[in-house]
Amino acid sequence: MNIYELTQEYEIYLRDESRSIGHAASISFPENEAEMREIIMQMNAGGTPVTIQGGRTGLAAGAVPYGGHVMNLSKMDQLLDVTAEDGRYSFTVRPGMVLANLRKIIAGRKIDPEKMRSGPDAALAFINDREYFFPTDPTETSATIGGIAACNASGARSYKFGAARNHITRIRMILADGRIADIRRGEVFASGRRLVLPLTDGSSISAEIPSYQMPACKNASGYYARHDMDAVDLLIGSDGTLGAISEIGIELLPLPAYIWGVSCFLQDEDRAVRLTNALRDGFRNLAAIEYFDKGALDILREQKRKNTAFSALPALKKEYSCCIYAEIQEEDESAALQTLLQIGKCLTACGGREEDTWVARSDTDRETQQFFRHAVPESVNMLIDERKKTDPSITKLAGDMAVPDEHLAEVMHMYRETLAAAGLQSAVWGHMGNNHLHVNILPRDSRDYSLGKQLIAGWAEKVTAMGGAVSAEHGVGKLKRDFLAIMYGSARIEEMAALKKAFDPKGIFGRGNLFAAEVMVPSAGREAVPAGERETEAAE
């Protein structure tokens, strides 16, 4: 068991993709569950906070430590097992398995059947079967499956397949005192809001599920809470606050024979909303409906002009100010063609032109489409990095909120009007089909930065009033916990803290995620958080 002092050599482990910087005293890179458990028990004995890390690709600072110990799981990246049940395959992976690597293993069948825990039969059947895929598809493919489970990540295809939760069949989690929960979907349920979670040593944990009603839209805000819920759903999306995941079971789906992407260009946002509604109403075989606004397209136009790395981007006609991308998935080519042609008619009805669409039916064309879609966030990050050179205090500010279907036009107008009133530069993209937009504010100076933060806090209130979620896929982490308080109120936050306390009485895991450490202590007579581990804000 190696625990290292967190010296300058390990500084990168104080950060994640949110660009927040934390602090910690020590770090470890366990290679197996026994090592994880030993370290956790040691930290728990001393009341030392433990922040679990995967690929550090999170955007809400969930993996940024607020003191104590960092447990980085990047060395725990093995495929442990392949099983087959009812014609479906499941993989058991360690939490540090990187999504890109998982995809390579699945697509290339890079599996040694003899090394599978339950024997070679299912792995051999998988190798010889049709193609399968893991539908959760966040843009950042260096994310780990553990991180994906911890924040219930999703991606573009969540429009059809839902978030990661829908495809996770089992979680094995080490609790603070070293006991282990090993929960398979469909085996343990809450009774109303009361959950008795059996542990592998025969003991159990009793906890009250928070009493709030979750929003009726895409949601990654706080603990999953529902009457009679499956226990595995509580562990998924718990933002590293209940324990450390040591194994994850994921279910694969058959890869559709035909996956076609189509980019439709429009002259204004209202038409894009109309097209989105038409696609949602008229088609049942779309896996994704994505959006890119004028700010995003203008940044791409500029990149193509100035930066040779982006010269391969297809040219964007200047009369278009936004783009809707839809992905068709079908088993039958003629059905895919009919859907495509129908989308063309919908586009024409919304004022677009079939001639100015991009259709990707081959891997090469799909790569071009993907390059275009991924170039947007990449370009925005480059632009902000450039601005940071003159004002290091600024960073990108991004919303990750979703609302129910009926509020799509309303929320789009809210974003547009408030951004215009504040005079802020922005780029908006994301999952329009789920009414889930990543509204990125691009501050030019500290004044813009401050204004932007106020604006996003205001959006959190309005989105909550629309019955929406303040975080739809990035998780709450540390950066959005104030929004979580807006969404659920302080009483419900205390219920979350009470739930955490049942799992993690000393509050060592993911300190500062979801709520401040102080919330763990009952309102009357709150104890002091142990010296040296009092939470301090991460520097952004």
Next chain:
Amino acid sequence: MKIVVCVKAVPSSTEVRFDPVSHTIIRDGKQAVINPFDAAALECALRIRETAGAHVTTLSMGIPDTVRILRDTVARGADEAVLLSDRAFAGSDTLATSYALACAVRKTGVPDLLICGKMAVDGDTAQIGPELAAALGIPAVTNVKEILSVGEDRIGVIRESDDGEQEVSVCLPALITVVKSIVDPRMPSIAGIRAAEAAAVSVWTAEEIGADPERTGLAGSATQVVRTFSPERKKECVYIEGSAVEQADRLRALVEELS
């Protein structure tokens, strides 16, 4: 101006997977795709048409399902497409293939310009373009990386050579083969796909193009594929230790052993 672009259907993946028990190739059932070099060739033709005006025909030889690839070229902008498909063509090597393509080209009259991809990603021979030009008796410029000018009777290009680059001006009719990076192929539009679905793709037999049976298919092939296999790759690593002189001596001995 008339332009003919030769295209080939190739497997969608270059990665061959083997069953770990039976050691047989696993067929993933994926459909063939247009050879990426030929997609670049088509894009070159379409850009010439946009600036100088042209009629672009795509031409392929293959099984009947290759119509799907040719329809895709129409979706991307080709004016018409022709497929050579006949059992008589089975087993053709590059010589027999270029002969058949030449017969098809002559049937409609030699165009001003033929554009081929430099090579196909499955065979990697890079022979079809030059052989087709030879069969038609027109000049060929291979490995073109940039088209500088297109006139009524000449085309100016830059080609990659072993020593660097060459600027070449050649009289028309001529054939050029293009490298993949010459242009980024456009994606088809919904309108293009709608038009392609309604378009007729001509399918010609060996008899219809007047091909000599002795020069087509296996009979007309100078070479034959005897066996297809994945090359065995062996990696060995030898660590050389000691002083610089000792390491140099050991390295020399190793090189001598290998050679």
